[in-house]
Amino acid sequence: MDIVVSQLMTGLSIASILMLVALGLAIIYGVTGVINLAHGEFVMLGAYAAWALQTEFGMGLLASLVPIFLITALIGWLVEVLVIRHLYDRPLDTILATWGIGVMAQQIVRLAVGGELRYVQMPESLSRSVTILGATDSAYRLFILFIALALFAVTWAIYRYTNFGLKLRAITQNRSVASSFGINASRIYRLTFAYGAGIAGLAGALVSPLKSVSPEMGTTYVVDAFMVVVLGGTQSLMGTLASSGILGELSGYLAFYSNDTIAKALVLLAIVVLIRFRPQGLFTARVRT
Amino acid sequence: MNKDRRSFLKATAALGTVSLVGFPHIWSKNASLARAADGQIKVGVLFSLTGTTAIIEESLNKATIMAIEEINAAGGINGMEIVPVVEDPASDPATFAEKARKLVLSDKCVSVFGSYTSASRKAVLPVFEKQNNLYWYPTLYEGRECSKNVIYTGAVPNQQQDDFIPWLVQKFGKRWYLIGSNYIYPKEENNYCKKLLAELGAEVVAEEYVPLGHSEFSSVINKLKAEKPNVIFSTVVGDSVVALHRQYRAAGLDPDTMPMASLTTSENEVAAMGGDAAAGHFTSAPYFMVWDSPENHKFVDAYKKRWGADKVTHFVSEPSYFQIYLFKQAVEKLAGSDITPNAIREAVKGQELVAPQGKVRVEPENLHTWLWPKIGQCQADGQFKILKQSDNWLEPDPYKAYPNQKCTAEGLKEI
Numbered sequence: 001m002d003i004v005v006s007q008l009m010t011g012l013s014i015a016s017i018l019m020l021v022a023l024g025l026a027i028i029y030g031v032t033g034v035i036n037l038a039h040g041e042f043v044m045l046g047a048y049a050a051w052a053l054q055t056e057f058g059m060g061l062l063a064s065l066v067p068i069f070l071i072t073a074l075i076g077w078l079v080e081v082l083v084i085r086h087l088y089d090r091p092l093d094t095i096l097a098t099w100g101i102g103v104m105a106q107q108i109v110r111l112a113v114g115g116e117l118r119y120v121q122m123p124e125s126l127s128r129s130v131t132i133l134g135a136t137d138s139a140y141r142l143f144i145l146f147i148a149l150a151l152f153a154v155t156w157a158i159y160r161y162t163n164f165g166l167k168l169r170a171i172t173q174n175r176s177v178a179s180s181f182g183i184n185a186s187r188i189y190r191l192t193f194a195y196g197a198g199i200a201g202l203a204g205a206l207v208s209p210l211k212s213v214s215p216e217m218g219t220t221y222v223v224d225a226f227m228v229v230v231l232g233g234t235q236s237l238m239g240t241l242a243s244s245g246i247l248g249e250l251s252g253y254l255a256f257y258s259n260d261t262i263a264k265a266l267v268l269l270a271i272v273v274l275i276r277f278r279p280q281g282l283f284t285a286r287v288r289t
Numbered sequence: 290m291n292k293d294r295r296s297f298l299k300a301t302a303a304l305g306t307v308s309l310v311g312f313p314h315i316w317s318k319n320a321s322l323a324r325a326a327d328g329q330i331k332v333g334v335l336f337s338l339t340g341t342t343a344i345i346e347e348s349l350n351k352a353t354i355m356a357i358e359e360i361n362a363a364g365g366i367n368g369m370e371i372v373p374v375v376e377d378p379a380s381d382p383a384t385f386a387e388k389a390r391k392l393v394l395s396d397k398c399v400s401v402f403g404s405y406t407s408a409s410r411k412a413v414l415p416v417f418e419k420q421n422n423l424y425w426y427p428t429l430y431e432g433r434e435c436s437k438n439v440i441y442t443g444a445v446p447n448q449q450q451d452d453f454i455p456w457l458v459q460k461f462g463k464r465w466y467l468i469g470s471n472y473i474y475p476k477e478e479n480n481y482c483k484k485l486l487a488e489l490g491a492e493v494v495a496e497e498y499v500p501l502g503h504s505e506f507s508s509v510i511n512k513l514k515a516e517k518p519n520v521i522f523s524t525v526v527g528d529s530v531v532a533l534h535r536q537y538r539a540a541g542l543d544p545d546t547m548p549m550a551s552l553t554t555s556e557n558e559v560a561a562m563g564g565d566a567a568a569g570h571f572t573s574a575p576y577f578m579v580w581d582s583p584e585n586h587k588f589v590d591a592y593k594k595r596w597g598a599d600k601v602t603h604f605v606s607e608p609s610y611f612q613i614y615l616f617k618q619a620v621e622k623l624a625g626s627d628i629t630p631n632a633i634r635e636a637v638k639g640q641e642l643v644a645p646q647g648k649v650r651v652e653p654e655n656l657h658t659w660l661w662p663k664i665g666q667c668q669a670d671g672q673f674k675i676l677k678q679s680d681n682w683l684e685p686d687p688y689k690a691y692p693n694q695k696c697t698a699e700g701l702k703e704i
Contacts, residue, residue, distance in 0.1 A: 212561060
């Protein structure tokens with residue numbers, strides 16, 4: 001019984017990390033249509049920001065979350081202003097440009113602070129385990145789950161209930177019509193890109209106490225994030241939520257009953273088969289085109 | 290732009306001329322005579338200074354350079370100076386092979402010191418075998434190699450496991466969980482481990498491999514909770530090892546009852562994961578930075594003085610250091626005109642020297658090294674506490690897991 005519960009929690013924990021990482025990518029792609037290959041590097045920058053704030057200024061992880069969001073959002077904003085905005089409607093060029101930005105970010109970090117693996121101290125109050133229904137789980141993993149759901153709720157609320165969200169949806173549906181109604185599309189794009197980058201940074205900061213921090217760490221996360229977005233459908237926030245849940249539980253169970261190598265292969269295989277029959281992903285926004 | 294292009298063409302042309310001039314020497318029979326010309330002995334140093342494994346290989350480069358500087362400062366080898374030719378193979382096996390070819394063919398090095406990963410060693414091996422040159426490999430590795438052109442100064446599986454496994458079985462128990470990264474090294478180490486465990490009547494409750502670079506261990510940790518093994522034998526490497534240790538600790542598992550036993554977790558990995566996550570787990574290796582011997586104190590002090598007080602020495606940088614002294618002892622026995630890779634190999638057979646870890650010896654049969662295995666337990670300060678040293682130096686046997694094969698001076702023998 002307790003193994004069933006722990007395995008369920010494990011799946012949720014994997015899912016929450018997947019969602020944190022994928023959420024920013026899904027928002028950016030869903031709204032602006034930019035395939036951001038530098039997404040993993042925003043995750044990496046968030047992790048390094050957590051490490052730097054901790055080692056240089058002695059700030060705990062919890063206290064640094066807001067500054068980290070702001071720092072990575074600012075970097076995202078700059079990247080949009082300097083590069084991305086010149087490349088809208090040129091998807092191949094944005095892929096190349098964001099990939100280049102990713103490579104540069106890795107090398108800048110390597111030159112600035114060295115290539116050694118780093119780690120971030122877990123907050124003292126969360127570095128114990130708690131018992132739920134007879135199963136023990138790390139308090140920190142539950143905390144990540146909680147934050148991931150909260151971030152999702154905030155993003156959903158912005159999207160659904162604010163004036164900004166309304167404009168966002170209008171642009172997503174039809175940019176030229178929305179613009180002719182006086183909506184400043186470039187400003188919305190810029191803010192979206194910054195918000196997506198900020199969430200990626202938060203994701204990096206939150207996983208850093210559990211995983212290692214290195215200049216190349218983003219590469220694995222960007223692959224995971226793309227899997228989630230492809231499975232969930234590129235224009236649907238709910239799709240991102242559902243597909244990270246599915247992928248998390250699936251890889252958790254498969255890894256438990258076989259091993260992680262096989263789990264990884266089977267999950268990828270399942271996604272390939274699924275997009276063969278449903279190329280738009282599980283969820284699609286109903287958009288008139 | 291045009292000017293740039295022209296100077297680029299000129300440079301290319303110049304390079305072409307140089308290599309044309311250099312080319313015939315490869316075929317001249319007495320090329321080897323030139324190797325110790327002008328009182329200089331050229332050696333290659335081939336550790337990655339950029340790329341993914343640069344962090345660790347840089348420390349090997351530093352230990353190598355330091356030993357060469359020490360020897361030169363003390364008068365060189367028979368009055369001849371060692372001249373290191375440093376190349377950066379950029380953590381890429383193909384570049385390793387290319388740079389090795391350059392060091393052997395155009396620089397005419399009599400030996401090359403290099404490599405951390407087995408992949409890079411396998412990549413350069415054909416170069417050294419074809420040119421009959423010598424490669425000095427300082428890293429512990431999976432064994433099962435028998436080359437006349439490589440001097441192996443790191444440990445092979447039997448040297449790290451023969452003392453370690455029985456000690457752990459006696460201290461913690463007979464239920465073992467084997468986990469490793471999914472490539473050749475962990476599989477070979479586990480092969481030998483399973484053999485030892487079977488002899489001791491211990492049980493392997495699971496053997497599993499995670500992808501290289503894997504960082505999500507929560508399912509593995511659930512399995513550990515369900516199986517409750519006495520010992521986790523971990524051959525997980527790279528950034529995965531950091532994730533495994535940190536998640537093990539976050540899940541509230543206890544090293545006192547379910548410790549991880551590793552062959553690859555050195556002071557370097559501990560620094561990357563934090564002493565709190567590493568504390569209580571065990572590593573077996575011939576060398577730890579805290580080892581108390583006059584030679585090691587001298588080595589650690591010199592290393593910190595040369596490269597910075599925050600630097601650590603570890604069980605791969607120590608062989609990188611002492612193998613230069615083995616090279617020196619071998620070359621000292623040779624006449625100036627006879628310094629060839631072939632002669633150096635013959636001269637190094639059976640050489641002994643007191644290294645920081647203790648007295649080591651090059652086994653004439655298989656060119657591996659007799660070493661002093663130790664068992665260390667990691668402490669919260671990031672250093673190890675040495676609990677046990679083997680009573681005697683241990684013979685290297687790269688084919689110990691394969692009783693019907695033996696590495697001899699004539700090559701691999703089937704028995």
